[in-house]
Amino acid sequence: MEISDSKKRIEELIEQLNKFAYEYYALDNPSISDKEYDKLYDELTILEKETGYILSYSPTQRVGDGILSQFSKYIHKGRLWSLDKAQSFEEIIEWHNRNVKAVMQYNKENADKLPPLEYVITKKFDGLTLNCTYDNDGIMIKAATRGTGEIGEDITAQAKTIKALPLKVDHKGLFEIHGEAIMTKEAFDAYNEKAEVKLKNLRNGAAGALRNLNLKETAKRNLSAFFYDVGYNEGDPFESYIDMMKFIREKNFPIDDYMKIARDTEDIKNEIEYINSIRADLNYDIDGIVIVINDMRTRAVLGYTIKFPKWAIAYKFEAEETTTELLDVEWNVGRSGRVSPTALLEPVDLGGVTVKRATLNNMDDIKRKNVKIGNRVFVRRSNDVIPEIMGVAEELENAREIIAPSNCPSCGSELMLVGAHYFCENTLSCKPQMVKSIVHFGSREAMNIEGFSEKTAEQLYEKVDLKTLSDLYKLKKEELLNLEKFGDKKAQNLLDAIEKSKECELASFIYALGIPNVGKKTAKDLCKNLKSLEGIKKATYEDLLAIEDIGEIVAKCIIEFFSDEKILRSIDELLAVGVSPSYEETLVNDQSSFMDKTVVVTGTLKNFSRTEIKDKLEALGAKVSGTVSKKTDYVIAGEAAGSKYDKAISLGIKILSEEEFLAMI
Incomplete structure (x- = not known):
């Protein structure tokens, strides 16, 4: 192949691969398989090596490899402003009233009237601010931290590891775009599974990655990003924030699905309540919402203080993570006989709740996090789940080691260490x-x-x-x-x-027995595939692994459970006193409109509980999912439908009311 042909092919491959990466990472809607992508990527790598023709926006330049000597400074072309923050809704009302007064005053004195106030509400992401500069040809030439707002640190190499960040866009004209680099919960968990030094929280995971001179370490964090503002633009000006967000989306930058228009404080209050209610269900961290005026002329009239734009404000939610002193540790016995540590804390307010206790998981977790009695520790709370100690905030000289008990704190029996956990085997008298x-x-x-x-x-x-x-x-x-x-x-x-x-469903009976790692869904799967109690008791390891969603650990738990003579005697005793578990096979209607369709249910339904609607849909041949994606076929929406409903609308997925669902079946 001629050099000129090779260069042309390289450019074609880069354009294709960048398009496929956008579909995969930003849209969650890939148009080719991983195998096909890898084949094109390998072809590009070989051609670049043969020709030495490597473009800065090639996907091969994303791979983090090497260690930088230091960070260099970068002067932002447009200042990155901080946001004024409101901790109470009264402060939002005061801010709105100031805006109303300013607009009325301007319109009173000028012929070119400003439009009625209109706000745009977005989530306030809890990550690290990113400012990316694109040159006149649409090529990303620089990425920097916020720094002072005027001078940041050059993190171009680190930012390139964010696969959703476009390295080249279809645009003529220099501009800077602001976003937030974040770490998802999935990326956080995947990293911590392999890491010797565990990350403490999502925000530190993102910030630490982008401020790490070891690019391999940055790449391991598998960061994501959301973009939300063009801070400097040499192209046509935007008339509104909605226009700006449209530009950001059209240029293939990843943006969050949620964006709402509000015209008064009542609208704002409703959105605050809604976002706060879904906050724990998100797979990334937010710490509030951002409210900005939509119209750019109005923004210009309102202007800035020394620190903040007057046309924007952030409403901060109460913290989900804080620090406090670990006073002591108590050990408690669970249903399975597991003896687990619970942290006793200096009481601290967290998300409007006074927290006094937190989980510590096991001794391995305690040692890994280097937690000691007397230390100040990070405590995190998510929804109504018991708070968890995430790590040590401050090590104090008088801190003492946590020592595991040798005997059961309840019955005094000697404990056995199985894996990372201690167990009391005195099941009958404990x-x-x-x-x-x-x-x-x-x-x-x-x-x-x-x-x-x-x-x-x-x-x-x-x-x-x-x-x-x-x-x-x-x-x-x-x-x-x-x-x-x-x-x-x-x-x-x-x-x-x-x-x-006594007259019960087999799945309920199996769940009631308390098999380790077997919840109600796994109990149903066992019954659906093995049909009877005897079939489940006699199932082999291979039989169990053949059932979808049952892996090696769960299969081993089931085998061990039904190999225990005491458990088998207990089951026989239950049957002898008249307990009669039965399994009735559900015939799937293969003519159903829901056969082989993926369905998500959101909100409260009038005629079905969550369990009942799930059973009904499965009987119709549907796969019931908890998350909305491009692969979702239907969303059934009841009252107070939340973020899943909004995402379905943004993805163009068919939404059914409960009445429409009933009519279809």
């Missing part, structure tokens, strides 16, 4: 284990014994000497009447509920 096993057995997703609480289980263990699950079905009314707060009616209701539970 109160916490037995009580929690009984509570789980009677729970709604399991045997559904109505009115059966942990308090009742504790009383049955202590006062009626209930030591096995089958003892539940031998209870007498006079025994219940001796329990605290049990009258005749309550005792009879509980006995009736226990009797009713």
